[in-house]
Amino acid sequence: MFLIIDNYDSFVHNLARYFENAGQKTRIIRNDKITIDEIRALKPKALILSPGPRAPKDAGICVDAIKALCTEMPILGICLGHQAIGEAFGAETSRAGTPIHGKASEIKHNQKTIFKNLPTPMLVGRYHSLILEPAKDSPLNITARTTDDNEIMAVQHKNLPVYGLQFHPESILTSHGENLIENFIKLTANWHKNKNKNKLKSQPKAKAKAKDSKKEKVA
Template sequence: MILVIDNYDSFTFNLVHYLQELGAEIQVERNDARTASEFLVLEPTGILLSPGPCTPDDAGVCLELIQKLPEHLPLLGVCLGHQAIGQAFGGTVIGAKTIMHGKTSRIRHDGSGLFADIPDNFVATRYHSLSVEAKTLPECLRANAWTADDEIMALQHQKRPIFGVQFHPESIASEHGHQLLENFLQFCKLRGDPS
């Protein structure tokens, strides 16, 4: 089961729909419905932190959940979830270079992690006014996708199956969203079980 933490965002159920189309069993919970420990007791095979209209500090138990996450458990953060991953590991969330609400950008990437089998320089939709500041990334995280002006569009943990994307793979105007989510589900199948 993939646990989707809903950060009170209308895009959450687009993500849920995509994941269900890919065959995933989903449980959706609001970000303040339980404690981080109570979420982990549900024993998901992966967790997705949804977009949301706030900052990581105001996203319920998201920061604590990231900090308590077992090392084997795959995590994907989308938009606000991506920012929460950056902040939880010591990065700084700042105002974006350009406020992007419903605008598309070309995304270049290094082909690692969630970007397997996704062409470089694809189009993705962005809805954000905050971003993770590149110079504050801790050593455990690395950027693996960027816009033309070098704004970070994806993060990946160096040793754990933790991924964040600033853009919205579930948007109709984003290319390869299903493939990116399928790649996450593959990490859940391969690494979700600690045995």
Template sequence: MILLIDNYDSFTFNLYQMLSQYERVEVIRNDGKTLEEIEAMKPAGIVLSPGPGRPENSGICPQVIRSLRGKIPILGVCLGEQAICQVYGGTVSHAIKPMHGRQSEVDIVEDSELFKGLGRKMKVARYHSLIAEEESLEGTELRITGKTKQEEVMAVEDSARKVYGVQFHPESIMTKDGAKILENFARICKEA
């Protein structure tokens, strides 16, 4: 079972539908369970949904990242990715310009199990005005795996602990390879 933590976002149901093609999914709100209750659910993987606001507004997500990384694969989407970056010591600030319902090309700059079977470039859907600062991630255990042409961080991972983050929305129809990304995460969970 994959646990989807909902950060009170309208895209959560789209993520649920897409992930359900590969694995059974349970959804909880980011303030709906304690860490102990989440661990007792014994998820094979955890997805941190998009949501409004900043990582500080993501409820239990930072605690889940800190406590369960290395034990359970984690994928953060948009706000979830920003929470991952912040927990690892990165800084989240305003993007070059807000990208709400816009498509961008992302360059895959490092090999990643999350992008296995995909090309080195992909068109993705973006719905955000905040972003992790690249320089702030230097010296952390996260490596940047995807960037825009403007060098904006679009994907990160700590492969040793199976923690992955994407700033873009794989569940959007504007992200052509989004289903494959989520399928890859489901595979990572099964193999963990």
């Protein structure tokens, strides 16, 4: 199940439908109706932070959830969710030169991870008045920018499975929006697969330590 934190966005169900079209179950819970422990108890495959109005500080549990759960599950932030990722990792959020609502812009991206096998440049739908600006020493890599004014359109954490998209993949204005979501689903599956492999590798060591401990007691 993919858990979507709803930042009071009117199109959150369109986002959920993209996951469901890819064969995934979703659950939508508003940003002020759940706690970190409740998220953990649900055991979602990944956490999705939806678009929404206002600023990251107004996004309910989002920033705290990113900080608490970024090592426990993949996270995808969209628009306000993307800005919340920036807030969680020390980036600045500022007013865009021109607020953009319902505009298709061309972006160039790195063609990796969430953008794998997607054309660059490509068109994306934008609905935002804030932009993200990571600091020079930020743990966030910039993975996409607009071609006209070089504004940041996507970020990815250098070491953690955390991805941010300033634009809306669920918008009709975004080409390959469903492919972006499918890529995130694949990234999530691979992350869990590697996590389980690492668990299996560590088990023999733990058993060996337990045996050695028993031998010492007998001696």
